Amino acid sequence: MLLNLLTLALAAVPLSHARALRLDNEPRSDIEERASSVITTCTVPGTFAMTFDDGPLYGGQIATYFEKHNSKATFFVNGNNYDCIYKYAEDLQRRYQAGHQIATWTHPDITTISAAAFENEITLLETALQKILGIKPKYFRPPYGSYNNAALAILKKRGYKVVNWNLVSGDAEGGTASSCIAAYKNVYKKPLKPYIALNHETYQITANNVVPTVVPKLISAGYKLVTVAQCLGDNQPYQGAIGALGKRDSSWTCAGEFLLLVFS
Numbered sequence: 001m002l003l004n005l006l007t008l009a010l011a012a013v014p015l016s017h018a019r020a021l022r023l024d025n026e027p028r029s030d031i032e033e034r035a036s037s038v039i040t041t042c043t044v045p046g047t048f049a050m051t052f053d054d055g056p057l058y059g060g061q062i063a064t065y066f067e068k069h070n071s072k073a074t075f076f077v078n079g080n081n082y083d084c085i086y087k088y089a090e091d092l093q094r095r096y097q098a099g100h101q102i103a104t105w106t107h108p109d110i111t112t113i114s115a116a117a118f119e120n121e122i123t124l125l126e127t128a129l130q131k132i133l134g135i136k137p138k139y140f141r142p143p144y145g146s147y148n149n150a151a152l153a154i155l156k157k158r159g160y161k162v163v164n165w166n167l168v169s170g171d172a173e174g175g176t177a178s179s180c181i182a183a184y185k186n187v188y189k190k191p192l193k194p195y196i197a198l199n200h201e202t203y204q205i206t207a208n209n210v211v212p213t214v215v216p217k218l219i220s221a222g223y224k225l226v227t228v229a230q231c232l233g234d235n236q237p238y239q240g241a242i243g244a245l246g247k248r249d250s251s252w253t254c255a256g257e258f259l260l261l262v263f264s
Contacts, residue, residue, distance in 0.1 A: 038164055039228075041166045042196060042228075045192075047226050049195070049230075050214075051074045052073060052201035053172075056092055059095065060095065071224075072226050075201060076104065093132060103228065104137040118151060133245060135238040168197075169184070181213050184197070196231070
C-alpha cells in the first residue's frame with residue numbers, strides 16, 4: 001500500500017527535475033564511479049552519439065531530422081513521465097524501424113528507492129517495450145547520472161549496460177536554445193574526440209533549435225552520428241531474440257502502473 005501511494009504521488013507530475021525520497025543509505029562514491037563499468041563515451045573513433053532522455057514526446061520529430069541527414073540517434077524512454085508510453089507506440093515503432101536505438105531510463109533516482117521498487121520499474125518498462133517493439137533493451141541510463149553498487153548489481157544481473165555521458169546540452173537545467181547550442185562549441189575542433197551527448201526529447205528548443213543547428217555542424221566537422229551501441233562497436237543493441245512489432249490492444253495502458261524508467 002505504501003509503495004502504491006508513493007508511486008501515485010510521483011506519477012502525478014512530470015519529474016524532469018524532481019527527486020524521490022531517499023530510501024537507502026548507499027550513495028555513489030568517487031571510488032565507486034572510477035571502479036565501475038559505467039559507459040561515458042564512445043570507443044569507435046570518429047563517432048558521436050546524441051542521446052535523448054525523458055520521452056517519448058518530441059522524439060519522432062528529432063528522429064526524422066536525423067534520418068534526413070543519414071544519421072541515427074538513441075532515445076532513452078520511460079513509461080509514464082510526460083505521458084504514457086503506449087500513447088506513442090506507433091511513433092516508437094517508426095523510430096525503431098528507421099534504425100534508431102530505443103533504450104530504457106527509469107525516472108526516480110535509482111539510489112533512493114528500494115531494490116524491489118527498482119526491479120518493478122524495470123519489469124514494467126521491459127513489458128511495455130516487448131509489447132510495442134518486440135525487444136528487450138540492453139542499455140540503461142540512470143536518472144541524473146546517479147547510481148550505486150546495489151543498482152549496478154541489479155542492472156548487471158538483468159543484462160544491462162549502463163550509459164552516462166561526457167557532454168551535457170543543459171536543456172533540462174533551464175538552458176536556452178543559444179546556451180544549449182553553445183554547449184557543443186568545443187566538439188568541432190580536430191582531432192575529433194568521441195562523445196555521448198545528453199539531451200532531452202521533451203523540450204521544444206531541443207527538437208526545433210538545437211538538433212537542426214548541431215547535427216549539420218557535427219557532420220561537417222567529420223563526425224558520424226550513430227547510436228550508442230554503434231559508437232561502442234556493438235552490433236546487438238538489444239537482449240535476446242527480436243520479436244515482431246506489436247498491435248495495439250486493451251492491455252496497452254499505463255492505468256495503475258508505475259512506469260518512470262528510461263532504457264535504450
